[in-house]
Amino acid sequence: xxxxxxxxxxxxxxxGNTTNELRNQIRESIQTGKQMILVDLQEVNFMNSSGIxxxxxxxxxxxxxxxxxxxxxxxxxVRIIFQLTKMERVFKPLKDRAEFxxxxxxxx
Amino acid sequence: xxxxxxxxxxxxxxxxxxxxxxTLPLTDYPAVxxxxxxxxxxxxxxxxxxxxxxxxxxxxxxxxxxILDDGNSAEMRQxxxxxCLEDLQSPIIRKESDALNIARLQQESQLKELENLNLTIxxxxxxxxxxxxxxxxxxxxxxxxLSWFEQLKPDNVPTDVWLECQTxxxxxxxxxxxxxxxxxxxxxxxxxxxxxxxxxxVIKIFDQGPWFDLEERLQTHGGGVEETxxxxxxxxxxxxxxxxxxxxxxxxxxxxxxxxxxYDSILHESEQNIRTRLNSLIQGLQHLILIGNAGKxxxxxxxxxxxxxxxxxxxDQQISLGNLARCRYIARPKPKGQPHHAKAxxxxxxxxxxxxxxxxxxxxDADHIPKSHFLQxxxxxxxxxxxxxxxxxxxxxxxxxxxQAFYNLPPNDPFxxxxxxxxxxxxxxxxxxxxxxxxxxxxxxRREALxxxxxQNFSDEFAVDEDRLEEFELVxxxxxxxxxxxxxxxMRLHSAGWKSAYHHEVLAVGLAPDDLSSTxxxxxxxxxxxxxVLLRENPLTKAGLSLGQRLQYFQTMYSxxxxxxxxxxxxxxLIFFFFDIIPVKAYGLDFALYFIPAFILNRLTFIAxxxxxxxxxxxxxxxxxxxxxxxxxxxxxxxxxxxxIKFKVTPKQRQSGMxxxxxxxxxxxxxxxxxxxxxxxxxxxxxxxxxxxxxLINSGWAIYNVVLLSIIIRAAMxxxxxx
Numbered sequence: 001x002x003x004x005x006x007x008x009x010x011x012x013x014x015x016g017n018t019t020n021e022l023r024n025q026i027r028e029s030i031q032t033g034k035q036m037i038l039v040d041l042q043e044v045n046f047m048n049s050s051g052i053x054x055x056x057x058x059x060x061x062x063x064x065x066x067x068x069x070x071x072x073x074x075x076x077x078v079r080i081i082f083q084l085t086k087m088e089r090v091f092k093p094l095k096d097r098a099e100f101x102x103x104x105x106x107x108x
Numbered sequence: 109x110x111x112x113x114x115x116x117x118x119x120x121x122x123x124x125x126x127x128x129x130x131t132l133p134l135t136d137y138p139a140v141x142x143x144x145x146x147x148x149x150x151x152x153x154x155x156x157x158x159x160x161x162x163x164x165x166x167x168x169x170x171x172x173x174x175i176l177d178d179g180n181s182a183e184m185r186q187x188x189x190x191x192c193l194e195d196l197q198s199p200i201i202r203k204e205s206d207a208l209n210i211a212r213l214q215q216e217s218q219l220k221e222l223e224n225l226n227l228t229i230x231x232x233x234x235x236x237x238x239x240x241x242x243x244x245x246x247x248x249x250x251x252x253x254l255s256w257f258e259q260l261k262p263d264n265v266p267t268d269v270w271l272e273c274q275t276x277x278x279x280x281x282x283x284x285x286x287x288x289x290x291x292x293x294x295x296x297x298x299x300x301x302x303x304x305x306x307x308x309x310v311i312k313i314f315d316q317g318p319w320f321d322l323e324e325r326l327q328t329h330g331g332g333v334e335e336t337x338x339x340x341x342x343x344x345x346x347x348x349x350x351x352x353x354x355x356x357x358x359x360x361x362x363x364x365x366x367x368x369x370x371y372d373s374i375l376h377e378s379e380q381n382i383r384t385r386l387n388s389l390i391q392g393l394q395h396l397i398l399i400g401n402a403g404k405x406x407x408x409x410x411x412x413x414x415x416x417x418x419x420x421x422x423x424d425q426q427i428s429l430g431n432l433a434r435c436r437y438i439a440r441p442k443p444k445g446q447p448h449h450a451k452a453x454x455x456x457x458x459x460x461x462x463x464x465x466x467x468x469x470x471x472x473d474a475d476h477i478p479k480s481h482f483l484q485x486x487x488x489x490x491x492x493x494x495x496x497x498x499x500x501x502x503x504x505x506x507x508x509x510x511x512q513a514f515y516n517l518p519p520n521d522p523f524x525x526x527x528x529x530x531x532x533x534x535x536x537x538x539x540x541x542x543x544x545x546x547x548x549x550x551x552x553x554r555r556e557a558l559x560x561x562x563x564q565n566f567s568d569e570f571a572v573d574e575d576r577l578e579e580f581e582l583v584x585x586x587x588x589x590x591x592x593x594x595x596x597x598x599m600r601l602h603s604a605g606w607k608s609a610y611h612h613e614v615l616a617v618g619l620a621p622d623d624l625s626s627t628x629x630x631x632x633x634x635x636x637x638x639x640x641v642l643l644r645e646n647p648l649t650k651a652g653l654s655l656g657q658r659l660q661y662f663q664t665m666y667s668x669x670x671x672x673x674x675x676x677x678x679x680x681x682l683i684f685f686f687f688d689i690i691p692v693k694a695y696g697l698d699f700a701l702y703f704i705p706a707f708i709l710n711r712l713t714f715i716a717x718x719x720x721x722x723x724x725x726x727x728x729x730x731x732x733x734x735x736x737x738x739x740x741x742x743x744x745x746x747x748x749x750x751x752x753i754k755f756k757v758t759p760k761q762r763q764s765g766m767x768x769x770x771x772x773x774x775x776x777x778x779x780x781x782x783x784x785x786x787x788x789x790x791x792x793x794x795x796x797x798x799x800x801x802x803x804l805i806n807s808g809w810a811i812y813n814v815v816l817l818s819i820i821i822r823a824a825m826x827x828x829x830x831x
Contacts, residue, residue: 017247046254048278049341057338077271084345
């Protein structure tokens with residue numbers, strides 16, 4: 001695995017608060033030079049619009065630093081809220097870590 | 109004066125109660141109390157009256173007969189009880205009580221059912237109660253909220269729908285915490301309700317923050333936000349998922365965010381699934397009931413209130429069942445050393461004792477047997493049709509008087525009881541000026557009028573003497589200021605603005621006293637009472653009476669002063685016989701010119717007024733008007749000298765005997781007349797008489813007077829025919 005990749009795996013509920021924590025973690029890893037950030041949402045069983053808002057903010061941070069933010073393994077509820085907020089077009093979530101490795105890492 | 113009294117007679121026409129157009133619904137008939145006042149009358153007589161009163165054509169549940177026994181006799185009480193039992197067994201009351209019993213049984217079984225059902229409801233409630241959750245204002249509460257929601261999921265709801273609902277629940281909760289409760293302490297509760305129906309899910313979130321117009325927001329921001337925006341997606345998510353979104357203020361300064369989402373049930377045949385579906389159906393039914401009964405928070409309170417309603421209704425039925433005992437006996441306590449206020453006190457006690465509550469009160473003397481259509485004829489007076497309301501409403505009528513008639517009058521009516529002149533042109537004339545007289549019996553009175561006027565009078569009396577509080581229930585209501593309580597009561601009602609009516613149809617017949625002693629006692633009482641009222645509450649100065657009413661009352665009172673004029677009138681020829689003093693200076697043509705037209709006019713008025721009344725009766729009443737002059741003088745004298753006057757019940761049983769001693773003044777006049785005439789004939793035959801023609805005229809006058817007086821002598825000697 002390339003060393004500019006950082007995989008984060010939050011657990012439980014991603015609301016405004018917990019996603020802001022996640023955003024801080026992402027910001028820290030960019031500052032330490034990581035370019036590719038993958039957030040594995042497998043253990044997240046619920047996400048709300050505030051969570052999505054914080055995630056969008058994190059995406060802006062990463063883009064500004066010239067990196068990439070990827071999401072994978074969306075649980076059913078998270079997929080639903082992504083569809084509802086049309087965020088699939090913004091984040092293009094991946095099916096799982098394997099897809100991340102195949103599509104993102106090999107391409108780059 | 110007499111002519112004014114008859115000036116505008118009013119002949120009323122009425123439609124019986126059951127033939128009114130539009131009809132008065134049976135349930136709106138006023139409750140009628142019949143008060144039969146008695147003192148020492150024979151039990152059998154009262155029994156007949158009470159029986160006839162019970163048999164009147166009126167709904168059984170609206171009629172109650174009270175025997176007000178001022179004599180407090182054991183036999184009367186026993187008779188009332190027997191009559192009550194007899195009445196309860198009559199077919200009409202049987203029918204009524206059966207109907208009440210059936211209604212009561214039905215409701216009792218309803219109550220039982222409800223109690224049983226309530227147990228089931230309690231079970232269901234505990235089973236369904238997990239559908240409500242209250243949490244604090246804290247982000248960390250989201251997790252428990254979500255896991256609580258998760259375990260509610262029934263099998264028949266598709267998972268994606270369920271997750272969508274979970275999503276909007278999360279959004280709603282987030283809104284409550286981040287926006288609504290932004291400035292409120294974290295202890296502020298957020299209440300969540302989830303209702304799972306068989307084809308939709310309803311989520312309600314109650315917050316306590318400031319309200320805002322969500323609808324407007326949806327319209328302006330409905331299309332959502334920019335893809336890169338960090339906030340503001342919540343509302344669009346909710347409107348995208350839910351079929352219906354609303355945010356409305358509720359009671360206790362709360363707002364309710366309501367989210368409804370429909371779904372197509374997935375049918376599994378599992379037992380679990382059937383149960384869930386059943387639950388949804390029950391929930392739906394519960395909500396249907398609650399929607400129809402605004403103000404009930406949950407089904408339990410709804411059932412409680414319904415139960416109370418039924419219990420109240422059963423109680424009412426029991427009361428009405430008790431009220432079917434339509435013949436009651438009231439004997440008021442009569443403590444020694446306190447004024448009892450006679451008949452007025454008797455009636456007032458019944459009004460205020462709390463046992464009677466009819467809207468209308470029919471007062472009957474113990475011997476006055478009402479006809480069956482009495483109430484049908486008289487009750488309609490108390491209602492006026494209001495076109496605006498489309499129904500009948502109470503009017504300002506205080507009482508309706510009907511005539512007094514007698515069934516025991518001896519042939520020729522020697523005591524002059526027939527009163528077609530009074531209960532006819534005179535009452536109709538009074539009625540024309542809204543001053544029909546209440547004569548104490550055969551009249552229907554409005555309780556409200558009696559009580560309100562009685563209370564006003566009581567407060568006036570109380571202001572003067574606070575000790576009168578002791579007598580409150582005896583003096584409020586029917587006037588007790590005079591021994592003729594009836595006339596005074598009517599006058600008070602009139603002065604308080606209540607109207608009256610005279611119904612010209614005999615609806616009750618009674619007994620007239622058939623001996624001279626009782627007749628004279630009765631007439632003396634009337635005379636004394638009337639003059640008493642004049643002194644205590646002069647109609648000419650009493651506030652609130654109209655001019656017509658003042659004249660009507662005054663005319664009746666003033667007529668009792670005629671005794672003095674009659675005395676002069678009768679004495680004139682006698683004085684002339686013995687002392688040759690001519691009472692009228694200008695005898696002859698001049699006198700005739702004035703006297704004859706006046707006399708003829710007087711006759712004509714009398715005949716016109718008495719049209720249709722037998723001449724015999726008119727003559728009789730004129731005879732009595734003259735012949736009772738000593739009694740009228742006695743009455744005026746006794747009242748003005750302040751002698752103690754007691755109400756004496758007129759005995760209705762014959763007091764046998766000769767009563768010549770009661771009418772000694774009339775006898776003396778008669779004897780003097782004959783002596784005078786003989787004395788003149790004696791003088792004439794000896795040629796010592798000047799102007800014999802004047803003596804002849806005077807003799808004619810005197811004989812006319814004696815003929816008038818003769819009635820009372822006949823009455824005194826009258827004996828009933830042996831049968």
